[in-house]
Amino acid sequence: MKYSVIVPVYNEQDNVKKLHQDIVTTMSGLDDDYEIIFVDDGSSDDTVTRLQELSRLSIIQLRKNFGQTAALDAGIKLAQGEYIITLDGDGQNPPSEIPKLIKTRQDGDYDVVSGWRAQRQDPLMKKFVSRGANVLRKLLIDDGIHDSGCSLKIYKKACFDQLDLYGEMHRFIPAILKLKGYTVGEVMVKHQARTSGISKYNWKRTIKGFLDMIGVWFWKKYATRPLHLFGGIGMLAILISFILFLFVVYQKIILHIDLSNSILTEITFFVFIIGIILVIFGLMSDMLSKLYFGTSKDRAYSIKKITKK
Structure with a gap:
């Protein structure tokens, strides 16, 4: 046909x-x-x-x-x-x-x-x-x-x-x-x-x-590399939280500012936790992606032709 x-x-x-x-x-x-x-x-x-x-x-x-x-x-x-x-x-x-x-x-x-x-x-x-x-x-x-x-x-x-x-x-x-x-x-x-x-x-x-x-x-x-997306965003969030942490330390120790009424420490901790979660989610997604391609008929590549001589 x-x-x-x-x-x-x-x-x-x-x-x-x-x-x-x-x-x-x-x-x-x-x-x-x-x-x-x-x-x-x-x-x-x-x-x-x-x-x-x-x-x-x-x-x-x-x-x-x-x-x-x-x-x-x-x-x-x-x-x-x-x-x-x-x-x-x-x-x-x-x-x-x-x-x-x-x-x-x-x-x-x-x-x-x-x-x-x-x-x-x-x-x-x-x-x-x-x-x-x-x-x-x-x-x-x-x-x-x-x-x-x-x-x-x-x-x-x-x-x-x-x-x-x-x-x-x-x-x-x-x-x-x-x-x-x-x-x-x-x-x-x-x-x-x-x-x-x-x-x-x-x-x-x-x-x-x-x-x-x-x-x-x-x-x-990102089908074959979801860790690059979620892990990348997570690492960026961790970096931002580290910069915020240094800023908090600078205000507290160097400038002697009372941060008891500031939410900056809570934001720093929250951003850090979000970053960790995203990295873990990226790792899990990466494992699921490998499992999907390993068990399904789908492939991350396609073959056009095979020639044997």
């Missing part, structure tokens, strides 16, 4: 039929084997009924609405293709753009190619929030692409051999894979206005996405 097209859907009863037809039309023109997987994320409308009327597709039904990331993960784990192609179920990602992704991946020998919606057909507020998130993403994790939120992407299936998705991580997959050494490319794609249904994005998903962004940033910089 060459390609697996994965489409997570949630309450998209009016969009799935046309979207499926467009995918079949596009993929049938590639002369390669493919499969189509729709993942219903606990829809409460007739999305599943509409999907069951179609042919040449697999349908995964989640028991409830777990979120887009979970739906993608379920589809990826079922996929048999050498390459994974993902797109939204709202019809805003035209399947006719898939050949662009394939060609860009082949030309650049990329592991991942992400679509870039240079001319987005979304409400003004959604575009504003998305651009703000892109600025933060560039500052924190800098995955080298313009539009990580675009669901139209192609991946080598091997990218997910050591990757499980959770939270709102789907938009940060290129950043996570780049962290692991995979190559990431980008190509401009068309973006269509939604014609049916309503957008599932809201302020809750924005907050969750921001928190996941911080998580990816931490994982990128």
Whole structure:
């Protein structure tokens, strides 16, 4: 199997039929084997009924609405293709753009190619929030692409051999894979206005996405060395407490200042204790990190190719 097209859907009863037809039309023109997987994320409308009327597709039904990331993960784990192609179920990602992704991946020998919606057909507020998130993403994790939120992407299936998705991580997959050494490319794609249904994005998903962004940033910089972060802050706190201690001694012994009504000694002691706690926490986190990489399928590295002669 060459390609697996994965489409997570949630309450998209009016969009799935046309979207499926467009995918079949596009993929049938590639002369390669493919499969189509729709993942219903606990829809409460007739999305599943509409999907069951179609042919040449697999349908995964989640028991409830777990979120887009979970739906993608379920589809990826079922996929048999050498390459994974993902797109939204709202019809805003035209399947006719898939050949662009394939060609860009082949030309650049990329592991991942992400679509870039240079001319987005979304409400003004959604575009504003998305651009703000892109600025933060560039500052924190800098995955080298313009539009990580675009669901139209192609991946080598091997990218997910050591990757499980959770939270709102789907938009940060290129950043996570780049962290692991995979190559990431980008190509401009068309973006269509939604014609049916309503957008599932809201302020809750924005907050969750921001928190996941911080998580990816931490994982990128300190996954294999948390002691460097917590221990470093702890040692800084201990140094500050030592300087405060010298200042207290100077005031008490040299200047003969009565410190009985001052909280400076309490602050010094408090900062010192916080520093010790952070160092201990860093040591514990370091041990947990080693335990995680030692017992899970995840690795702090990825192998591109092995050549034997």
